Amino acid sequence: MMGMSKLTVIGFDADDTLWQNEKFFRLTEAGFTNLLSEYSTYSNLREVLLQTERINLKRYGFGIKGFVLSMIETAIDVTEGRIPAAVIQQILDLGKELQNHPIELMPGVGDVVEAVARKHTVVLITKGDLLDQERKLAQSGLGSMFDGVEIVSDKTPDVYERTFREHGDGPEKAMMVGNSVKSDVVPALQSGSWAALVPHDLTWELEHAEIPEQHPRFRKMTCLGDLPDLIERLPAS
Numbered sequence: 001m002m003g004m005s006k007l008t009v010i011g012f013d014a015d016d017t018l019w020q021n022e023k024f025f026r027l028t029e030a031g032f033t034n035l036l037s038e039y040s041t042y043s044n045l046r047e048v049l050l051q052t053e054r055i056n057l058k059r060y061g062f063g064i065k066g067f068v069l070s071m072i073e074t075a076i077d078v079t080e081g082r083i084p085a086a087v088i089q090q091i092l093d094l095g096k097e098l099q100n101h102p103i104e105l106m107p108g109v110g111d112v113v114e115a116v117a118r119k120h121t122v123v124l125i126t127k128g129d130l131l132d133q134e135r136k137l138a139q140s141g142l143g144s145m146f147d148g149v150e151i152v153s154d155k156t157p158d159v160y161e162r163t164f165r166e167h168g169d170g171p172e173k174a175m176m177v178g179n180s181v182k183s184d185v186v187p188a189l190q191s192g193s194w195a196a197l198v199p200h201d202l203t204w205e206l207e208h209a210e211i212p213e214q215h216p217r218f219r220k221m222t223c224l225g226d227l228p229d230l231i232e233r234l235p236a237s
Ligand SMILES: [Mg+2]
Pocket: 013, 014, 015, 016, 017, 178, 179, 180
């Protein structure tokens, strides 16, 4: 088995791992704070919006639709109901713009997924709006490289356990790769799989968590290009 990875399935996060996502949300948020600048300060708007999103996540889940509803709710809140319908229309337009934004792949991702897929089953595991994630995957041109695509409402240890069992030999022989400690690393480790963090300089506040540096099945990369080597160098169990 020299040179053979003991892992059979590799899970890839999508947003901010394979393609840019957070930076477009930040641009939309900047547009939103501009629209509301006569009603409230930038920092207060950001704070109320984040708090509203945190509460709404449980109701609407992740993605653009929930984000738009949270912007509208924040606008009503900070203006105490005085927000003109024309401004709500502009918020809706910001959301549509975000949804129509062309995909921007991270450098070299096609080569990395292709290299990993030569020896492993590769599965895309992402959360967010179903339609929006399908659109991005189709635009990315990466779709045919993946053996499976799982668009889930949240990334829990159960989701990883089920996905890695369905597509491979269970979590013990699987690795999750992504930019979010909270969604890609911690629950994957809890399911019993390996997890590789590929940090992105923009990561949403609600995706932050403490990095489990000392965990034996945790690895940290500087970029996604390190992944094929990292998998090869894993210790045999
Ligand atoms: Mg991500």
